[in-house]
Amino acid sequence: MMTIQVEQNSGLLLVNKPSGPTTYDLIRWLKKPLNGIKMGHAGTLDPLATGLVVVLLGKTTKMQSIFMKFDKLYRCKFKLGVQTDTGDITGQVVKTMRVPAIEKTHRQAILESFLGEQMQIPPLYSALKHKGMPLYKYARKGQHVERPERKIHVRSVELVSSNGSDEWIIRTLVSSGTYIRTLVEDIGQRLDSCATVLELDRESVGAYRVQDAVDGILLKSYSATHIWSYVKTPS
Numbered sequence: 032m033m034t035i036q037v038e039q040n041s042g043l044l045l046v047n048k049p050s051g052p053t054t055y056d057l058i059r060w061l062k063k064p065l066n067g068i069k070m071g072h073a074g075t076l077d078p079l080a081t082g083l084v085v086v087l088l089g090k091t092t093k094m095q096s097i098f099m100k101f102d103k104l105y106r107c108k109f110k111l112g113v114q115t116d117t118g119d120i121t122g123q124v125v126k127t128m129r130v131p132a133i134e135k136t137h138r139q140a141i142l143e144s145f146l147g148e149q150m151q152i153p154p155l156y157s158a159l160k161h162k163g164m165p166l167y168k169y170a171r172k173g174q175h176v177e178r179p180e181r182k183i184h185v186r187s188v189e190l191v192s193s194n195g196s197d198e199w200i201i202r203t204l205v206s207s208g209t210y211i212r213t214l215v216e217d218i219g220q221r222l223d224s225c226a227t228v229l230e231l232d233r234e235s236v237g238a239y240r241v242q243d244a245v246d247g248i249l250l251k252s253y254s255a256t257h258i259w260s261y262v263k264t265p266s
Contacts, residue, residue: 040068040088040089040259041088041089041090041091042088042089042091042262042263042264042265043085043086043087043088043091043098043239043262043263043264043265044061044085044086044088044245044258044261044262044263045083045084045085045086045239045240045241045243045244045245045261045263046083046084046085046086046244046245046247046250047081047082047083047084047241047244047245047246047247048076048080048081048082048083048084048247049081049246049247049248050078050079050080050081051078052078052247052248053075053078054072054075054076054084055075057072057084057086057247057250058070058072058086060247060250060251061086061250061258064253064254064255064258065088065255065258068088068089069088069089069092070086070087070088070092071086071087071092071095072084072085072086072087072095073085073087073095073098073099073101073236074098074099074103074207074236076231076233077119077212077231078121079119079120079121079228079230079231080231080232080233081230081231081232081233082105082231082232082233082234082241083233083234083235083236083239083240083241083244084233084244084247085098085236085239088262091265094265098236098237098265099207100207101207101236101237101239102186102204102205102206102207102236102237103204103205103207103209103233103235103236104202104203104204104233104234104235105202105203105204105205105211105231105232105233105234106191106200106201106202106230106231106232106234107200107201107202107203107211107215107228107230107231107232108198108199108200108228108229108230108231109198109199109201109215109218109219109226109227109228109229110197110198110226110227110229111130111196111197111198111199111219111222111224111225111226112127112128112129112130112197112219112224112225112226113126113127113225113226113227114126114127114128114216114219114225114226114227115227117154117212118154118210118212118213118215118216118227118228119212119227119228119229119231120227120228120229122227126225127225128223128224128225129224130196130197130222130224131222131223131224132196133196133222135193138190138193138199139189139190141218141221141222142188142189142190142201142218143188144221145185145188145214145217145218145221146185146186146187146188147184147185148182148183148184149182149183149184149185150180150181150182150183151180151181151182151183151209151210151213151214151217152178152179152180152181152213153178153181153210153213154210154212154213181208183205183206183208183209184205184206184209185203185204185205185206185209185214186204186205186206187202187203187204188201188202188203188204189201189202189203198229202234211228211231212227212228212231215227215228238266245261
């Protein structure tokens with residue numbers, strides 16, 4: 032890819048988010064040492080999730096719309112037979128169902144039935160905004176908000192492993208705007224059951240990989256000089 036030149040005090044920082052903190056927590060940890068530098072990111076991760084967050088600094092924030100369109104690769108562990116209000120294990124259980132017997136040889140075929148373009152309704156527990164307020168704030172108040180369907184594309188999906196019949200690990204490459212929690216719930220429904228996410232790790236955003244990222248928890252202790260040593264020029 033062609034290298035894009037940016038001004039001094041600009042660039043991108045690849046961060047490996049730990050489970051627990053929010054994406055905004057990462058930004059907040061950077062704001063103190065990088066006082067006055069404009070910041071953005073190329074897609075949030077749920078607090079439960081781990082993995083790659085691309086932080087944009089300075090003039091690079093003008094490229095946010097480009098980065099937001101990149102495909103994303105996830106590794107996800109989920110449990111069949113349980114559904115929660117948030118779509119992951121941090122939420123309240125709202126349904127339990129039996130898990131039908133599924134031959135191992137059929138599991139990959141079931142996953143591949145989700146390949147291609149499809150419509151998806153974003154989860155209520157998400158950072159998408161309705162009338163200027165994130166949807167998860169409506170959810171916490173017990174208020175239901177209608178969410179329009181969005182077109183997504185599942186480009187690849189593979190079964191990495193399965194523990195007995197109720198816990199699966201998958202790796203999937205999806206278009207921007209895809210919610211893995213919703214995809215997992217749809218997989219559970221197609222199996223005549225239900226499902227919720229146990230673990231979620233974002234391995235890449237476009238050509239950028241989590242292996243090249245700085246440990247997010249260390250941002251709280253890094254100086255500005257140390258942080259800038261990890262900043263890259265977009266390419």
